[in-house]
Amino acid sequence: MTQKKERHLFLGGNTYRGFHSFYSYIINKETANKVLCLKGGPGTGKSHLMKKVGAHFLDKGYSVEYHHCSSDSNSLDGVVVPDLKIALLDGTSPHMIDPIYPGAVDEIINLGIALNNDALSLNKKYLINIYKEISTNFQRAYKFLAAAKPIHEDWSKLNSKALDYSKFITICESLKEEVFIKQKSGFGDERHLFASAFTPDGIITFAEDLVSEYTNTFILRGGPGFSKSKILNELGSLAQKKGYFVEYLHDPFNPDRIEHILIPEISTSIVTENEISKSSFKGKTYNIEDFCNSSVLLSNKSEIEYDKNHFEELINKALFLISEAHRIHDDLESHYIKTLDFTILDSVYNDVIQKLEKYI
Structure with a gap:
């Protein structure tokens, strides 16, 4: 690497x-x-x-x-x-x-x-109101993100009904064989961060650049409900048990989920191509839909599309409010910079x- x-x-x-x-x-x-x-x-x-x-x-x-x-x-x-x-x-x-x-x-x-605190105090009421307005926009943004959570869960559940777990388990076993050729001694350390985030400029991700330095990249492709995070948690835990340091990169929407894992000592990244950051990687790809019952996905297609559209609508509203908060914050900064x-x-x-x- x-x-x-x-x-x-x-x-x-x-x-x-x-x-x-x-x-x-x-x-x-x-x-x-x-x-x-x-x-x-x-x-x-x-x-x-x-x-x-x-x-x-x-x-x-x-x-x-x-x-x-x-x-x-x-x-x-x-x-x-x-x-x-x-x-x-x-x-x-x-x-x-x-x-x-x-x-x-x-x-x-x-x-x-x-x-110059004396100069700032002359605009005390105005500055306080700006602070409050910024806070209000963030609180509203978080409410729209929270509202998107149950819709995302419904979308996930509809997808998961199609997953053939007897076939799906072959992904985990195949990855274990390909990734962990050798073992170290001891228990590996861990680090938790985000590669992607909801920002005033939309959903920004640095994942593609982070992964570009890795020799081996394995890609889990698919929407919500296909157990990608579960696979990453299992592989990360196994890597640590084998003595490797693991960098866990969390989902920007739900920090309880993992979006990617990096194992630098063996120059290996295991990443997801998902519905949120919409990154694109080069490497060995496991398309989770290939392990699904296509007829179940087809029967739920209209409901899945409904959830997808409403989820994106709520996310876009949250992003707009985060952008508004940033615009107001720029005005706030300008008053401080003058002093x-x-x-x-x-x-x-x-x-x-x-x-x-x-x-x-």
């Missing part, structure tokens, strides 16, 4: 349960050298600082992980330089991350010191680089 210099993922997601975070998996705090937790209001340059730090270490030849924000995929929630065991995190709402090992590992960087002292931000950036370069 040729390691890419850049990896792009999502730390959190806008799901049917609301905002769901995998922040605890960005870096192992017990083995990390330094984790900087960035605090400060909107527009204080947290994402900009992380991008500059990422570019700095890329230029020095290090691989960098960019963890994007699901509320604005062009912004960052975190940056990690794995070889140096260092990370920067956005510690503001909705993440609300605080140091676990203050001083020893974690340190708070307050970008709010560059703000910034950029010389202070430059000083903070230089200080951050000095702190992190100690670990080279």
